[in-house]
Amino acid sequence: MRASDVAYQRLRDDIIEWNLEPGSLLGEIETAQRLGVSRTPVREALSRLMAEGLVSSGTGRTAMVSLVSLSDVKRLFEYRVALETQAARLAASRRDPAVFERLRERFLEAPRTTSPGSVRSRRPSTERPYSLADELDDAIDAATDNPYLVRALRDLRGHLARYRRHARTNPARLDDATKEHLIIVEAILSGDGTLASQATAVHLHRSLENILATVPALRRQQAETEKQLVSAAD
Secondary structure (H helix, E strand, C coil), X not given: CCHHHHXXXXXXXXXXXXXXXXXXXXXXXHHHHHHCCCHHHHHHHHHHHHHHCCEEECCCCCEEECCCCHHHHHHHHHHHHHHHHHHHHHXXXXXXXXXXXXXHHHXXXXXXXXXXXXXXXXXXXXXXXXXXXXXXXXXXXXXXXXHHHHHHHHHHXXXXXXXXXXXXXXXXXXXXXXXXXXXXXXXXXXXXXXXHHHHHHHHHHHHHHHHHHHCHHHHHHHHHHHHHHHHHHC
């Protein structure tokens, strides 16, 4: 693996896992020393992360981890709904049934992370459903048979990656999301494009609500916005 790929993956992981907080400065010299590579691979990695929206230009020529914005995440979800509902609709008419039948069986076997009176389960049991969700994304992408739509979806997922990762801290949402994914799989299996599209829209609406409730910076921005609206109405 090239040094620039190593630098890119490590920085991306740190940003998505929130080890690097929004606004963290990413000076080339300091970052290169921390990663144990030269400045050129770091420069290339930062360029790729800027294209994904995870890094932005800071003061002077210094890069920084992009700030999180309530308005930005809502706009990203507007775009996401448009793309993913269409992808689900196309997948329902172009899918390989065997692929989605296997996914259906695996979602039915996915472990629950919560039950009445239970506490949050350990992390390994929560990772499998999210891995299945990624596999569902890949299966839908392949079924659309539309490289332009797939390219747009993958670019969008890069922008949303750290929001989605932080939202995994809610185990109750994980169980609900697994059920929602199962409905989408079954709609695609049945060839019902309308139901697949509508089920995807519902899932994304609930995903956005969870992100707004679990990402601290967004939760603060949401509360401030609601406070301003109340004040304006008085």
